[in-house]
Amino acid sequence: MSIWKELTNPTTFAGQYDTGVELPAPAGSPPRPNGSLVQTNKQESVIGPGVVIEGKIDGDGEIRIGGCVKGDVRVKGSLTLDPGGRILGTVNADEVTLGGQVEGNIVASGHVKLLETGQLLGDVKAKFLTAALGSRLRGKVEFGWNEPVAIERNKSADPNGTQPVGNANLQ
Numbered sequence: 001m002s003i004w005k006e007l008t009n010p011t012t013f014a015g016q017y018d019t020g021v022e023l024p025a026p027a028g029s030p031p032r033p034n035g036s037l038v039q040t041n042k043q044e045s046v047i048g049p050g051v052v053i054e055g056k057i058d059g060d061g062e063i064r065i066g067g068c069v070k071g072d073v074r075v076k077g078s079l080t081l082d083p084g085g086r087i088l089g090t091v092n093a094d095e096v097t098l099g100g101q102v103e104g105n106i107v108a109s110g111h112v113k114l115l116e117t118g119q120l121l122g123d124v125k126a127k128f129l130t131a132a133l134g135s136r137l138r139g140k141v142e143f144g145w146n147e148p149v150a151i152e153r154n155k156s157a158d159p160n161g162t163q164p165v166g167n168a169n170l171q
Contacts, residue, residue: 044062045059048067050067052067055070057071057072058075059074062075063077063079066085067085069088070089074093075093075094079097081099081101083100086101087104091105091106095112096112097113098119098135099117100118105122106122106124111130112143114135117134118135119136120139125143127144129141
């Protein structure tokens with residue numbers, strides 16, 4: 001009994017899923033037989049549990065981390081931190097799903113999801129934020145704004161520029 005699936009067709013792409021859709025073969029390549037696995041555009045890099053990486057990670061695509069990264073992570077795509085995974089550094093990605101622990105700030109152009117096992121010790125800035133019951137966050141949160149909000153104070157109310165909280169003018 002083997003612990004891996006052997007490929008029976010040499011024209012298949014290892015690690016890819018059969019979508020049931022036959023894609024045209026690249027120009028100049030032999031045609032693929034029916035029923036072969038087809039390569040998808042979805043690329044996912046995996047850092048498994050027990051793996052420790054010291055240094056920056058920078059790239060495109062999707063990344064899944066189950067181990068520990070000691071350094072900044074910058075990915076144009078989505079980042080998934082599995083339960084038990086840990087990042088000690090800044091995270092910058094399009095989408096972030098946090099099931100493990102991050103000690104650093106998160107900046108996302110899209111959605112940040114804090115799962116029930118997720119912990120963030122740092123600030124988060126994202127377009128959307130979802131926090132599950134049981135998740136933990138210690139830091140500043142900014143989400144839902146396309147641009148920073150300016151708070152204008154009425155300086156004529158007090159020479160120091162302060163005024164009661166109820167009279168703040170928000171724009």
